[in-house]
Amino acid sequence: MRKILGSAALAVALACGGAHAQQIxxxxxxxxxxxxxxxxxxxxxxxxxxxxxxxxxxxxxxxxxxxxxxxxxxxxxxxxxxxxxxxxxxxxxxxxxxxxxxxxxxxxxxxxxxxxxxxxxxxxxxxxxxxxxxxxxxxxxxxDTWMLANGTGKAIVKNGGDTWFFLTSDYAFGHALERDTAAVVTANGGKVLGAVRHPINTSDFSSFLLQAQASKAKIIGLANAGGDTINAIKQGAEFGIVAGGQKFAGLLVFAPDVAALGLKTAQGLMFTETWYWDxxxxxxxxxxxxxxxxxxxxxxxxxxxxxxxxxxxxxxxxxxxxxxxxxxxxxxxxxxxxxxxxxxxxxxxxxxxxxxxxxAYLFEVKKPEESKYPGDFYHVRATIPADEAFRPLKDGHCPLASG
Amino acid sequence: MFEVFGIPSTALFGQLLIGLINGSFYALLSLGLAVIFGMLNIINFTHGAQYMLGAVTAYLLLNYAGLGYWPALVIAPIVVGLLGILIERVFLRWIYRLDHLYGLLLTFGLALIIEGIGRNYLGTAGLPYTLPDSLRGGRNLGFMFLPNYRAWVIAASLLVCFGTWFIIERTRLGAYLRAATENPALVRAFGINVPRMITLTYGFGVALAAFAGVMAAPIYNVSPNMGSELIIVVFAVVVIGGMGSILGAIVSGFGLGVIEGLTKVFYPEASNTVIFVVMAIVLLVRPAGLFGRRT
The missing domain is CATH 3.40.50.2300 (Response regulator)
Incomplete structure (x- = not known):
């Protein structure tokens, strides 16, 4: 009896298993x-x-x-x-x-x-x-932060932007982005003059911008994202950052951010992304x-x-x-x-x-007159092939890779 | 050029001025809150949403009616103020006699609804709004570059703050208002329409928030969240100044802007927290706030 029950249970289990495999x-x-x-x-x-x-x-x-x-x-x-x-x-x-x-x-x-x-x-x-x-x-x-740093940082240093000052979002992301970008800048012969760390979700950047302005760095690297980047660029225009000869490097900029800034403010900004709708x-x-x-x-x-x-x-x-x-x-x-x-x-x-x-792609934001239809934001300035866009495996120190 | 604690004096002066500019926004917003609390005894948590509505109205006026910054500076406060009057007539007038907590919860709920609707239709990344052409550019003061727009913000804010203080503390209308909050029955006996006066006061307080919103639109990110980010700080400013004190709101608004600005030089990581540290200290030493009356 016990044997029959046992095999019946086994049969049921098998049947269920089979049915499960068919419908996932x-x-x-x-x-x-x-x-x-x-x-x-x-x-x-x-x-x-x-x-x-x-x-x-x-x-x-x-x-x-x-x-x-x-x-x-x-x-x-x-x-x-x-x-x-x-x-x-x-x-x-x-x-x-x-x-x-x-x-x-x-x-x-x-x-x-x-x-x-x-x-x-x-x-x-x-x-x-x-x-x-x-x-x-x-x-x-x-x-990831390495890819952003490598794509944008390298291109800018090569174009003569060799002194940097960072506005960094004060948490894991900002720190990683600043670290990875600073490494790229120094590796390519540039110099990091300083950095200031602001709390996430800051509405007023004017005092940070003043510090960046005082540093006399050619490039102000924005190691932040979303609303923080938008506020920094918007207020940077007002404080004459670009007019004074300094340039922003948006280290992480998304298409919706460009929409929020408007092309008039965002034009000329260069950054790296891996996908663009157009x-x-x-x-x-x-x-x-x-x-x-x-x-x-x-x-x-x-x-x-x-x-x-x-x-x-x-x-x-x-x-x-x-x-x-x-x-x-x-x-x-x-x-x-x-x-x-x-x-x-x-x-x-x-x-x-x-x-x-x-x-990955290096994009530049179009001038308002170059934009032909809604959402027409970017020129593609360079394409970075997959094997160069991301950090080499050995540099990541991932325990899985070292076996 | 000399140095203070390792910071060049020029940088320090720059930060002091920036602090004053941010203080202008705190002062404008806390002023509206103080007027509303002082006259209506309502803790108006919708204030941040109304500030946001001011900025969003400016954006809508520009994009759908072709009206620029200057008309918006007049129209947006009126539109949002009327909306405030509607809120007062429909909701607030029923709860004046209840505990403060009811007003706080009601206005907080309204703020959540308004901001939720905003997020649904406008998203959170923000709406583009650029500087008016007449206020572009700036001048070099030697120790910093002062954008013309920021200079205008300080001037306008000081003017509005002083005007409001003057009306409430030094004119006959202000005397009626203050009397009506002390003893509404007696003032009504003199033939003054107290409920209407209170409605208009609320409308005025809300219009102040919307005015600050339009002022903020060209420099801050215009998004449905812009008010909720600011409102907590502004409440701290009001508490430090003393709930309902007009002068307290103005002075602590500017003062805390400066303190925050200095923190951004010496220890930027703490710049979001410093105001609350000051609030805790003030509440320990003077529980009614710097300019508050003990009740």
Whole structure:
């Protein structure tokens, strides 16, 4: 009797297992900034991007059911960690996407590794995510501080901007960006004259700008993002920074920031991004779909949102190949095995440390008279190939890479 | 050129002036709050949202009506002030007799609603608004470059602050107002329409916030969050000055701007916190604020 019961149980288990393999359920959680300084660069736009990825994937893979949920981490690491725990333990979320704000992202990377789920980072900048703090459960899409520093910093030093002063956002992201850029500047023969660290979400930059002005540095490097960058550039124009012969280097500027500044103020600004909505046909088509969902006048998608789309799509491919999303480490290993391919970033690879390699572009903001239609913001000044755009593996000190 | 604690004096003077400019915004905003609290006994947490509405109205006027900075400086406060009057008539007048807490919660809720609507339609990255052509450029003072616009901000703010103080403390109208808050029944017995006067006072306080908003539009990021970022600091300024004290709001507004400016030179990381440290100290030493009356 016991034997019969035992084999019946085994049969049921097998049957369930078989059924499970056919119908795969995946839950993607977009953890982002919904209402504060990064909300227009990520936020609801990132949620839409994840939904578009799910939609596209389900069309070609009817056996995969993808659900997208979202939450606001309010730029606080403790709130973000709580949501992640709740998602992983109670709500059966398999993967967390986006997470702008490096401070929050570093915390999420740890939680994800502990629970053996997947973190596809597109929002955060710190290169530590694929450096000393790398985990076998993190994949970092879109950009990082090293790539920004290398792309923008190198180009500017080579054009004669060899003395720098930094306005740095006083948290993990700003510090990483300043560190990486200063290294590039000195390596290329430039000099860093000083830096001032301002609290995140500062509205008045005039006193910091005065200090930058007094430093007589040729280049004022903005190691900040979102609303902070906008305020600094806007007030810099007023204080005659550019008229006085100094130049801004926006180390992290997104297309929505340029929209907020207006071309009149932003013209001539040079910075590095890995994606721009008007780059090619694939991007333009995707942007049309995105804009229809976003349904707000004058909004353009940022590279973070594109990264959420591409990252989610690639994650789903890996899950479908494995037939299950249960083992986060295995899914990430699969993501590293298959090459990336999507209409936004093209073909690329995921490196052993979790870094996604794709090309980057040096953009310059157009003059108002050069802009032909809404959202026509950039000239492409240079293309940095994928193998040069990101930090060499050996320099990152990621424990995964050293074996 | 001499040095103070390792900082060149020229840099120090520059920072002092910058502090005064930021203080102008604190003073303008805390002035409106003080007027409203002094006359209506309402802690107006919608003030930040109304400041934001001033800036957003300026943006809308420019882009949809083709009206520039100067017309906006007059029209936006009137429009937002009328909106304030509506809020007073519909909501606030029912709760004057209740505890302060009810007014605080009601106005806080209104602020959340207004800002939420703003975020929904405008996003958070901000709206472009440039300097008026007539105030472009600046002059070199030797120790710093002073943009013309900032000079105008100080002048306008001082003028408005002094004007408001003068009306409330030195004119007959101000005397009626102050009397009405002390003893509304008696003032009404003299044939003065007290409820209307209170409504207009609220409208005026709100218009002051909108005025500050238009002043801020060309230099700060115009976004639905701009008010909530500032309002906490401004409340600290009002508490330091003494709740409801007009002179206290003005003096502590300018004073704290300067203190904050100096912090940005000596220890920039603390520049967001220094005002609250000052607030804690003032509350320990003088619980009613620097210029407040003990009740």
């Amino acid at each position: 359920h995946v839950k993607v959680g977009v953890l982002t900034d919904m209402a504060s300084l990064y909300a227009d660069d990520t936020g609801i736009g990132s949620v839409i991007a994840a939904k578009l990825a799910a939609e596209d994937f389900m069309k070609t893979h009817p056996n995969v059911k993808v659900e997208v949920v979202s939450a606001d981490h309010q730029n606080k690491a403790d709130i973000g960690t709580n949501i992640a725990n709740q998602w992983f333990d109670v709500d059966h979320v398999d993967m967390i996407a986006d997470v702008p704000n490096s401070g929050v992202a570093l915390a999420i990377a740890q939680v994800t590794a502990q629970k053996n789920k997947v973190f596809v980072a597109s929002g955060p900048a710190t290169s530590d995510l694929t450096g000393p703090k790398c985990t076998p459960n993190t994949v970092h899409w879109t950009y 780059l090619n046909d694939g991007s333009r088509d995707w942007t049309k779909r995105w804009a229809k969902e976003r349904n707000a006048q004058g909004k353009v998608p940022s590279m973070n949102m594109a990264g959420v789309y591409a990252g989610t799509l690639h994650y789903l491919k890996a899950v479908a190949a494995l037939g299950s999303a249960a083992d986060g480490k295995a899914v990430v290993a699969e993501m590293k095995k298959i090459p990336t391919d999507d209409p936004l970033f093209g073909k690329g690879t995921v490196r052993i440390d979790g870094r996604v390699l794709h090309p």
